[in-house]
Amino acid sequence: MTDQLAFGLDTFGDVTVGLDGETLTQPQVLRNVVAQGVLADRVGVDAFGIGEHHRIDFAVSAPEVVLGAIAGATERITLGSAVTVLSSDDPVRVFQRFATLDGLSGGRAEVTLGRGSFTESFPLFGYQLSEYEDLFEEKLELFAALRSETAITWEGRKRAALVDREVYPKTASGALKTWIGVGGSPESVVRAAHYGFPMMLAIIGGSSARFRPFVDLYGRELDQMGKDRLPVGVHSPGHIADTDEQAREELWPHHQAMTTRIGRERGWAPMTRDHYENEAGPDGAIYAGSPETVARKIAATVNALGIARFDLKFSNGTLPHEKMMRSIELYGTEVIPRVRELLAAESS
Numbered sequence: 001m002t003d004q005l006a007f008g009l010d011t012f013g014d015v016t017v018g019l020d021g022e023t024l025t026q027p028q029v030l031r032n033v034v035a036q037g038v039l040a041d042r043v044g045v046d047a048f049g050i051g052e053h054h055r056i057d058f059a060v061s062a063p064e065v066v067l068g069a070i071a072g073a074t075e076r077i078t079l080g081s082a083v084t085v086l087s088s089d090d091p092v093r094v095f096q097r098f099a100t101l102d103g104l105s106g107g108r109a110e111v112t113l114g115r116g117s118f119t120e121s122f123p124l125f126g127y128q129l130s131e132y133e134d135l136f137e138e139k140l141e142l143f144a145a146l147r148s149e150t151a152i153t154w155e156g157r158k159r160a161a162l163v164d165r166e167v168y169p170k171t172a173s174g175a176l177k178t179w180i181g182v183g184g185s186p187e188s189v190v191r192a193a194h195y196g197f198p199m200m201l202a203i204i205g206g207s208s209a210r211f212r213p214f215v216d217l218y219g220r221e222l223d224q225m226g227k228d229r230l231p232v233g234v235h236s237p238g239h240i241a242d243t244d245e246q247a248r249e250e251l252w253p254h255h256q257a258m259t260t261r262i263g264r265e266r267g268w269a270p271m272t273r274d275h276y277e278n279e280a281g282p283d284g285a286i287y288a289g290s291p292e293t294v295a296r297k298i299a300a301t302v303n304a305l306g307i308a309r310f311d312l313k314f315s316n317g318t319l320p321h322e323k324m325m326r327s328i329e330l331y332g333t334e335v336i337p338r339v340r341e342l343l344a345a346e347s348s
Contacts, residue, residue, distance in 0.1 A: 005302065005308060005309070005310070005339075005343070006047060006308065006309045007045055007046050007047070007309070007310055007311075007312075007335075007336045007339070008045065008046055008047035008048065008049055008309060008310070008311035008312070009036075009040050009045050009047070009048050009311065009312055009313075009314050009328060009331065010048075010049040010051065010082040010235055010311045010312070010313040010314070010315075011033060011036065011049070011050055011060075011082075011313070011314060011315035011324075012050075012051035012053055012058050012060065012082070012313070012315055013029060013033050013053070013058050013059040013060030013315065014029075014058055014059075014258070014315045014316070014318065014319070015029050015056070015057050015058065015059055015318070016029060016032070016315075016317075016318050016319060016320055016321055016324075017320055018320060018321075019320055019322055023318070024321075026059040029059035029321075030059050030060065030066060032321040033050065033059070033060065034069045034070055034073070035321075035325070036048075036314075036321075036324060036325065036328060037050075037066075037067075037070035037077070038073045038074055039325060039328050039329065039332075040077060040328050040332065041070075041073075041074035041075065041076060041077035042332075043328065043329055043331070043332025044332045044333070044336060045077060045328070045331065046077065046078060046309075047077060047078040047079070047080060047110070047309070048070065048077050048078070048079055048080075049079075049080045049081060049082030049112065049235075049311060050063040050066055050067060050080075050081060050082060051081065051083060052081060052083065052084055052085055052116075052121075053118055053120070054118075054121050054124050055118065055120050057258075057261070057317075063081045063082075063084070064081075064098060064100075064101050067079040067080070067105075068100075068101055068104055071101065071104050071105035071108065072104070074105075076108075077108065078108050078109075078110055078177075079105055079108050079109055079110070080109065080110035080111055080177075080179075081098075081110075081111050081112050082112055082181075082311070082313075083112040083113060083114035083116070083181040083200075084098075084111055084112065085114065085115070085116035085121050086113045086115070086136060086139050086140060086143065087115050087116060087121075087122070087127070087132060087135040087136040087139060088116070088121040088122050088124070088125045088127050088135070089121075089125070090139075090159065091139045091140075091142040091143040091146060092142075092146065092162075092167055094111065094113075094143065095143060095147070095167060095176065096167065096168070096169070098110075098111045098176055099168075099169050099170065099171050099176055100169060102171045102172070102173075102176060103169055103171070103172070107171070107172050107173055109171075109176065109177070110177035110178065110179065111176065111178050112178075112179040112180070112181050112200055113140065113143065113178060113179070113180055113181065113197075114180070114181035114183075115132065115133075115136045117183065119132075131158075134157075134158070135158055137191075138156045138157065138158050138159075139158070139159075140180075140191070140195060141154075141156070141195075142156065142159075142162075143178070144195045144196075144197075146167055147175055147176055147178060149167075149170050149171065149174055149176075150166075151164045151165060152164075152165060152167075153165075178197050178198075179197060179198045179199065179200045179233065180192040180195070180198070180200065181200050181202055181235075182199050182200065182201050182202065182214070183202050184201075184202075184211075184214070186214070186217060189214050189217050189218050189221070190217070190221050192218065193218050193221035193222045193225065193227070193230075194221070194225070196222075196227055196230065197230070198230045198231040198232065198233065199218055199230070199231075199232050199233070200233040200234070200235055200309070200311070201215075201232065201233065201234050201235065201305075201307075202235045202236075203234055203235070203236045203285050204236065204237060204285050206279075206283075206284065206285055207283045207284070207285075208234060208236070208285065208300075208301040208304055208305060209283075209305070211234075211305060212304060212305055215232055215305050215306060218232060231308035231309055232305065232306070232307050232309075233308065233309030233310065233311060234301060234305065234307050234309070234310050234311065235313060236285050236286070236287055236310075236312065236313060237255070237285070237286055237287070237312075237316055238251075238286055238287030238288050238294060238312045238313065238314065239251040239287075239288045239314065239316060239319065239323070239324075239327050240287075240288075240289070240290070240291060240294050240314075240326075240327040240330040240331055240335060241289075241290070241323075241326065241327065241330070242290060242330075243289075243290050244288075244289040244290050244293050247289050247290065247293075247294075247327075248276075248277070248288050250319070250323050251280075251286075251288050251316055251319065252276060254316050254317040254319040255271070255286070255316045255319075256271050256276065257317055258316060258317030258318070259271045261317075282297065282300070287312055291330050291331075291334035291335045291338060292338065294312075294331075294335050295334075295335045295338035295339045295342060296342065298310050298335070298339050299339050299342040299343055299346075302339070302343060303343075303346070310339075312331060314327050314328060314331070
């Protein structure tokens with residue numbers, strides 16, 4: 001299991017502050033994200049994902065462009081989205097953009113498709129929120145057909161039909177690596193199995209062990225459809241520093257401000273320090289602490305869910321770039337090797 005286990009880092013390109021407390025410009029944040037991806041490659045991280053947003057507190061609305069810049073400055077790291085909001089995009093263009101990234105990077109591209117937890121892209125691109133579910137289902141069906149990289153004939157209700165059409169460029173492997181992002185509904189789990197896509201679980205609250213029924217459901221659905229078992233991954237927030245206290249103190253004000261801001265839009269209560277400490281503890285979804293603490297928590301999640309991939313969302317609101325760079329360095333040089341050691345010792 002330790003040889004197959006992969007480790008990723010995810011960012012949404014949050015607009016951050018400098019060490020002086022001043023808010024950085026979005027262009028500077030974009031350049032910082034590129035530097036973060038380059039460092040992740042250098043310290044041995046397996047994958048780097050960038051999310052898509054269309055609002056003032058995030059700088060990245062076109063992840064593929066930023067990933068392309070990182071591709072030109074790296075050699076081995078897998079580059080993907082976290083996530084691409086397929087519901088408000090065109091599946092043909094999404095496929096073309098990531099197939100292009102795949103070609104430029106020498107086969108290192110992947111895409112994670114999702115419905116999106118933010119809704120700004122829907123009015124921006126002329127879609128109705130009332131069609132939230134129908135748009136994703138139909139567009140996912142088309143994207144699944146496009147992955148065959150053969151001439152396709154397809155017809156739906158939300159876009160023009162395709163009749164014996166080829167889509168270019170092709171990938172060298174003949175199959176663009178594609179994940180489905182799942183937030184916590186059984187219907188989403190079944191959908192991922194139906195289309196034969198690996199499943200990425202977004203666990204942003206509570207114990208990771210409570211998602212075991214979803215992993216089991218996914219496996220049963222694949223078995224019933226006669227499909228091979230596919231990888232399951234976990235995406236969760238966190239921050240790493242030299243000590244537990246340092247990591248939690250550095251993260252707290254930025255994570256609290258971010259969740260409170262988003263909570264006002266969604267009707268959540270503001271995050272309290274007690275809630276934060278519980279989530280940063282052994283049974284919570286925030287992986288904040290020293291390399292040893294974070295490694296042990298990741299190993300526990302791997303054991304609880306039997307996952308093949310763990311992605312740490314290292315960007316957290318306005319957390320400064322310099323703090324994130326240190327977190328990336330510790331993740332690659334200390335956390336990942338330590339997780340592998342812990343899992344190897346358990347299996348011996």
